[in-house]
Amino acid sequence: MNEKKSWLGRALSARGVQSVVTAALGFVLLFIIFCILSPQFRSGNNIQNLFRQIAPTMIIGIGQGFVLITGNIDLSIGSVVGMACMTAGTLMSNGVNPWVSCLIALVMSLAIGLVNGVLVAKVGLPSFIATLGTMTLARGLAQLVNNNHNTNFIGNTAQGFRDMLYYNNFLGIYSTVWIAVILWVILWFLLSKTRTGRHIYAVGSNLDAAKLSGVNAFHTILITYMVSAFCSCLCGLVLLASAGMGTMDAGTTYEMYAVAACVIGGISTLGGTGILAGVIPGAGIWGILQNGLQFVGAPVALRNIIIGIIVIAAVMLDVVARTGRKKPKAK
Amino acid sequence: MREEILRMEHILCTEGGALNYLSLQIFRGEIYGILCLENQGIDKLVELICWNRPMENGQVFFGEKLVNSVQESSGTRNKVTVIGRQSRLIDGLTLADNLFVIREGFRRHVIPDRAVQTETASVLKQYGVELSPKTRVKDLGNYHRLVLEVLKSVIVGDRLTILWEISDLLSAEELPRFHSLIRRLADQGSTFLYIYSHHEVLRPVCDRIAIFKGNTIEKVLTVQSTIREQIQTVYARYCYEKFISIRKDMEEKPRGSEVLCLQKVSFGNIHELSFSITKGENLLLFDQSNTILDELIELLLGRETPESGNIYPVLSAKTRGKTIAVIQRNPVSSTLFPELSYLENLCFPLAEKVPYFWQKVKFRRSVLREYREEIGPVINAGNLYGLSTKELYTLVYYRYLISKPDVVVCVQPFAELDMYLRGYVGELMSRLHRNGTAVLVLNTELYDTLYIADRLIQVEHGRIIGEYTRECFDEVKLAQPVIFPD
Numbered sequence: 001m002n003e004k005k006s007w008l009g010r011a012l013s014a015r016g017v018q019s020v021v022t023a024a025l026g027f028v029l030l031f032i033i034f035c036i037l038s039p040q041f042r043s044g045n046n047i048q049n050l051f052r053q054i055a056p057t058m059i060i061g062i063g064q065g066f067v068l069i070t071g072n073i074d075l076s077i078g079s080v081v082g083m084a085c086m087t088a089g090t091l092m093s094n095g096v097n098p099w100v101s102c103l104i105a106l107v108m109s110l111a112i113g114l115v116n117g118v119l120v121a122k123v124g125l126p127s128f129i130a131t132l133g134t135m136t137l138a139r140g141l142a143q144l145v146n147n148n149h150n151t152n153f154i155g156n157t158a159q160g161f162r163d164m165l166y167y168n169n170f171l172g173i174y175s176t177v178w179i180a181v182i183l184w185v186i187l188w189f190l191l192s193k194t195r196t197g198r199h200i201y202a203v204g205s206n207l208d209a210a211k212l213s214g215v216n217a218f219h220t221i222l223i224t225y226m227v228s229a230f231c232s233c234l235c236g237l238v239l240l241a242s243a244g245m246g247t248m249d250a251g252t253t254y255e256m257y258a259v260a261a262c263v264i265g266g267i268s269t270l271g272g273t274g275i276l277a278g279v280i281p282g283a284g285i286w287g288i289l290q291n292g293l294q295f296v297g298a299p300v301a302l303r304n305i306i307i308g309i310i311v312i313a314a315v316m317l318d319v320v321a322r323t324g325r326k327k328p329k330a331k
Numbered sequence: 332m333r334e335e336i337l338r339m340e341h342i343l344c345t346e347g348g349a350l351n352y353l354s355l356q357i358f359r360g361e362i363y364g365i366l367c368l369e370n371q372g373i374d375k376l377v378e379l380i381c382w383n384r385p386m387e388n389g390q391v392f393f394g395e396k397l398v399n400s401v402q403e404s405s406g407t408r409n410k411v412t413v414i415g416r417q418s419r420l421i422d423g424l425t426l427a428d429n430l431f432v433i434r435e436g437f438r439r440h441v442i443p444d445r446a447v448q449t450e451t452a453s454v455l456k457q458y459g460v461e462l463s464p465k466t467r468v469k470d471l472g473n474y475h476r477l478v479l480e481v482l483k484s485v486i487v488g489d490r491l492t493i494l495w496e497i498s499d500l501l502s503a504e505e506l507p508r509f510h511s512l513i514r515r516l517a518d519q520g521s522t523f524l525y526i527y528s529h530h531e532v533l534r535p536v537c538d539r540i541a542i543f544k545g546n547t548i549e550k551v552l553t554v555q556s557t558i559r560e561q562i563q564t565v566y567a568r569y570c571y572e573k574f575i576s577i578r579k580d581m582e583e584k585p586r587g588s589e590v591l592c593l594q595k596v597s598f599g600n601i602h603e604l605s606f607s608i609t610k611g612e613n614l615l616l617f618d619q620s621n622t623i624l625d626e627l628i629e630l631l632l633g634r635e636t637p638e639s640g641n642i643y644p645v646l647s648a649k650t651r652g653k654t655i656a657v658i659q660r661n662p663v664s665s666t667l668f669p670e671l672s673y674l675e676n677l678c679f680p681l682a683e684k685v686p687y688f689w690q691k692v693k694f695r696r697s698v699l700r701e702y703r704e705e706i707g708p709v710i711n712a713g714n715l716y717g718l719s720t721k722e723l724y725t726l727v728y729y730r731y732l733i734s735k736p737d738v739v740v741c742v743q744p745f746a747e748l749d750m751y752l753r754g755y756v757g758e759l760m761s762r763l764h765r766n767g768t769a770v771l772v773l774n775t776e777l778y779d780t781l782y783i784a785d786r787l788i789q790v791e792h793g794r795i796i797g798e799y800t801r802e803c804f805d806e807v808k809l810a811q812p813v814i815f816p817d
Contacts, residue, residue, distance in 0.1 A: 194440050198424065198432045205423035212419045214435030272423040 016275035019266020023281035026264075030285060034292035041295045048174060052166075054287035055180040056235045060254055061261030061279040062180075062187055063231030066224040068262050069191075071204040071271025072120055072127035074228045077258050079138035080109050081251025084236030086142040089246020092154035098161035106233050112138050113229025117222030135255070143248050151246035165241035176238055183234065187227065188276045200224060204271030260311045261286050269315060285310070334359040335395050336491050336522045342379065343388035350375050351546040352388070357491065357524060362517050364537030365548070366562065367528040370720075370749040372546035377493060380524070381411045394490055412484035415495035415526075419483065420476060422469035427451040429468055429479065434487045454482060458512060473621070474505040478512060485521055493524045498532045499660070499746040502621030502775045510536040528749050529778050530562040573754035574782035577761045587611050590737040590769050591631075591655070596640035599626045600793040603640065608738060613760070613770045615784035620792050621775040624742060628773070631655050631740060653684055656736040660743040662727045663720065673712040674699060676726055680734035698733060705729075720748075721755060728759035731768065738769045745779050757783050 035042040060077050067074040084105040091101035112134055119130035154162075168175035191197040199220045202210040211217055232251070239250045263269060264285050265278025286307065293303045339355040350372050357363045367373055379386065383399035383406060391399040393409045412419070420429050427447045431437065451464035460478055468476065477497055484492045494513070501509055513523055514536060526543075527533055533540050540562070541548045552561050587610025595603045600622040608614045618624055629635040632655060633648035646654065659665040667676055678698055682688035688695075703710055706729060709722050718726075731739050741760065745753045760783060763770050774780050781787065781804055789797040 193442055193444075195432060195437060195442060196440070198428055198442065201423055202421040202433050205421045206418070208417060209419050209421055210433065212417065213421075213433045215433060272421075 016266050016273055016278060020275060020278045020281060023265045023278060023285060027281045027284040027288060030288045030292065034288065034295065038292070038295040041292055046291070046295075048169075048172065050287060050291050051177045052174040053291055054283050055174075055176040056238050056254075057257050057261050057286050058180045058279055058283035059183060059231050059235045059238070060258040061265070061283045062184055062276060063228035064255070064258035065262045065265075065267045065274065065276055065279050066187070066191070066200065066227045067127070068259070068267050068269055069200050069204045069271060069274060070221050070224050071207070072221065072224070073131065073259070073269070074116060074225060075128065075131040075255045076112060076116060076134040076138050077228060077232045078251040078254035078256075079135045079142065080112050080229055080232035081236040081239065081254050082142040082248065083112070083138045083145075084109050084233040085240045085250040086145050086151065086246040086248060088237055089151040089154055089240050090146045092158045092161070092240075093152045093245070095155070095157070098154075098158040102161070102237055105237065106230070108141070109229045109233035109236070110226055113226040114222070116229070117218075117225035120225070121218040121221035142250075146246065146248075148248070150248055153245055154240065161237075162241040162244065165238050167241075176242075179234070179238070183231070184276065184280070190227075191276050196220070196223060201272060204273075206272070256311075257283075257286060260307070260314075263311060263314045270319070335392065336361075337380065337524075338392040339379070339389065340391075341389040342376075342386055342391070344375055344379070344386045349546050350379070350386075353547045354389075355541065355548055357522060359490075359522050360517050360520050361539070362513060362523045362525055362537045364533035364540040365524065365526045365543050366530050366533055366540050367526065367749045368542060368544040368549075369546075369751050370528070373526060373543060376543075377413060377495065377526070380491070380493065381409060381413060383407050383409065409491075410489045411491045411493060412480070412487075412489040413493045413495055414477065414480045414484070415493075415497040415500075418476065418480065420468045420479060423467065425465050425467055426455070426462060426479060427464040430454065430483055430486055434483065436487065454486070458482060458515075473500040474502075474509065477501070477509060481513065481516065485516060491522050491524060493526065495526045496528075496747045498527055498529070498776070499743060503617075503619040503777075505621065506532070528753070531778055534562065574757055574779065577754075577757050577783055580761055580765070587767060591771070592643040593630075594641045594643070596630065596637045596642060598630055598635060598637045599623075601626055601630070602793040604790070604793070604795060605640075606788050606795070606798075608769045608771055610737070610769055611764060611767050613764055613772065613783055613785045615772045615774065615777075615780050615787045616790060617777055617780075617787060618773065618775055618790045620790075623790060623793050624773050624775070628657055628740065628742065631738075632657060654737045655740060656680060656731050656734070656738070657740045657742065658727060658731070658744065660746045663723045666727060666730075667715055667723065669715040672714060673710050673718075673726060676715065677702070677706075677710070677730055677733065680730050680736070684734055702729065702733070720752060724752065724756055724759065728756075728763065732762060732766055735766065735768065738771055739763055740771045740773060742773045743775065744772060753779055 040046060060081065064074055064077060087108055088098075088101040088105040091104060092098050116127075116131055116134055119125045119134075120127045123130075164175060165179065166174070166176055170178060191200060199210070199215045200223070202213070202215050203217050203220045207217060210220075232254075235254070236251060240246055243250075259269070261279050261282035262274065263282070265274070265280070265282025267274030267278050267282075289307050289310070290303065293306065298306075335356065336359050337355065337357040339353060342350045342353045344350045353372075353376065355376075365373070378384065379391065379399070383391065383404050385404040386399070386401065388401055390397060390401070398405070398407070398409060421433055424433065427444075427450075430451050431447045432442055448464040455462055455464065458478070460475070460482075462471075462475060468479070471479065477500065481492060497509075498506060513521075513525075517523060525533060525537055530540070540552045542550045542552070542562075550561075589607050589609050592607035594605050596605070597603055604623075604627075606614070606616070616627075626635070630637060630642065631651070633646065633651035644654075668679075671679075674695060678688065678695060681694075681698070685694060699710065706725060709718060709725075712718060715723065715726075744756055744760065748756060757779065760770055760772075772780050772784065777787075784804075785801055787797075787799045787804065788795055789799070
């Protein structure tokens with residue numbers, strides 16, 4: 001039973017690693033294909049930009065990943081991104097200190113996360129319905145904060161904020177990427193090395209068994225929605241720093257990007273499996289397709305079709321892997 | 332003086348299952364068996380052991396402290412683990428996580444992975460479980476899952492472990508191993524309440540056996556030397572006599588032509604399996620290592636094709652599904668549709684055979700006319716909620732009495748049934764037999780099923796190791812001391 005395996009064998013047999021490796025190989029393959037197809041794609045500037053483009057998807061993917069592992073979903077991500085962007089943007093354009101504005105946007109986002117968590121874990125609403133409701137609610141708030149108008153330019157006083165979240169470049173990598181990486185490291189630690197992380201997997205794998213084992217399911221699910229709301233807020237602030245103004249449609253369909261990044265990276269929509277490392281190649285594939293297809297001249301419609309097909313294929317693979325029975329080999 | 336773990340005195344509950352002045356006392360280090368002649372009330376008993384919920388009379392002492400009485404029911408949970416009906420294991424996590432991390436009382440926020448794994452390895456080694464701490468629970472079989480649940484209950488410090496109908500999950504080979512583990516743990520001070528409806532399973536391992544009947548404990552058998560005789564007196568009245576009369580009925584029916592034949596079929600754990608079954612025959616396939624049942628069902632239903640060998644008649648998966656019906660273990664939950672009416676459920680397999688069945692009311696009317704008298708007024712029920720287990724089992728078997736498939740495969744037909752219902756299900760199986768349908772019983776144990784079988788095929792690790800006709804069944808009993816200790 002305790003057969004010895006090489007370190008590579010052990011690493012590959014660890015939970016969820018195979019999906020991550022597959023996604024990473026897909027990312028490398030796409031990268032090579034687009035490098036061959038388009039000289040502009042492989043330029044240094046574009047590579048830097050590509051990673052900066054991937055970072056927001058990765059941030060929201062991390063948040064969605066937490067929720068998906070518990071067997072739920074967060075459809076409010078995109079609207080929370082828009083709400084955070086508009087709230088902070090409105091306050092900054094009215095001269096409020098940028099960091100205070102960020103704090104207020106964060107509090108509002110976490111409040112949405114709290115509502116999601118309570119509706120799903122306490123009231124018992126299906127997560128799809130509960131977060132569909134808060135999606136509309138948060139989008140409404142995004143429109144309300146500036147009387148149904150996009151904000152003005154957030155002003156020169158917010159230049160430090162913009163540099164920190166978007167424009168600064170350290171070791172040839174933009175600050176957005178560094179933020180995504182730091183966030184990933186912290187939340188990876190939370191998910192894989194702490195009791196809370198194990199509780200998240202337990203709730204997603206078998207809710208009843210988790211409750212019987214003394215896991216506080218409400219608390220655990222609430223944490224995941226709060227993490228998701230935090231990530232959405234951060235993404236909204238990155239979009240604000242990037243555009244220099246709050247736009248009401250910021251974050252539209254981002255919930256889909258987040259689900260796609262997770263699913264491509266091996267986080268199951270059925271809960272209980274997947275690792276956060278999967279979000280990196282998952283978001284990478286998403287970003288590289290958006291960026292690469294643009295450079296090879298593919299029209300927007302074709303881009304959407306290809307990306308849609310890839311998402312469906314990834315989900316199908318997940319479902320087949322979960323429900324398909326391997327034919328046992330005769331001894 | 333022995334330390335008392337649980338004492339229930341004159342418990343009366345009239346709602347939610349009902350208990351009728353039940354008294355029970357269990358001591359530390361004891362394996363206390365409850366032999367269920369009737370299951371009614373057993374759910375409530377387990378609930379009241381686990382939770383201090385309101386009752387109409389009596390008191391409950393847990394760990395020598397009064398925890399529940401008519402005057403005060405706190406609603407709190409006692410330190411009790413229930414194993415069998417619901418698992419506490421998380422499939423996606425490792426053994427180490429399941430044993431030491433996912434439990435009440437684990438307070439550390441950052442998990443010391445190595446320490447937890449070392450600790451797990453040492454516990455597993457101590458109890459002779461040859462598994463790596465990193466193994467994921469989803470990769471374990473029933474035996475190891477049960478062992479893990481028992482070890483978890485010991486680790487979390489629960490004072491009483493209830494083993495509830497677990498033996499159906501274990502093969503004849505695994506059962507004695509499991510029993511020796513719980514005996515070892517009991518000798519070290521763990522306490523077990525073992526609920527089951529076969530005295531053959533309880534007797535070799537339990538210190539005392541209580542007979543549960545009529546919503547209460549009727550009698551507690553304490554002296555080991557007389558337990559056998561005392562139980563058999565009760566048992567014969569309830570079960571054997573019933574099965575003997577069923578058997579007599581079945582012998583009158585002549586056998587027909589061959590309806591299913593497997594020739595040297597290999598697939599997965601199945602190795603060169605050959606047998607055939609004729610119309611009106613009751614064949615018992617006893618898989619004593621519990622390795623082939625799922626695969627065999629897939630093959631019989633045509634969802635998988637054999638790696639080698641043949642299954643006759645050669646039919647497509649769709650046609651095979653119409654000629655071979657499978658009644659799964661616990662068929663009430665796996666085959667019925669509670670929202671649909673009794674009649675709709677009854678006609679479901681028939682509708683697969685008869686074109687435009689649901690469009691033409693005359694078909695349903697005809698079924699209703701023909702079976703109303705036999706089944707009773709329950710046939711008019713609008714849904715299945717609130718029906719008794721007996722009525723639901725009647726529905727399950729009548730579905731195939733009506734649709735008349737060539738072969739009905741019954742998988743562990745008596746699992747989780749009390750003595751009374753086992754006799755009734757035996758009777759339903761004999762009706763299939765009278766109908767001319769071949770019945771193939773797949774089981775991992777021999778109790779009861781042997782009484783109604785015409786022929787027995789014994790399989791070990793996927794290979795046939797013996798085939799017996801009814802006249803040779805005494806040989807089988809002698810060869811299976813674990814199952815037939817007498």
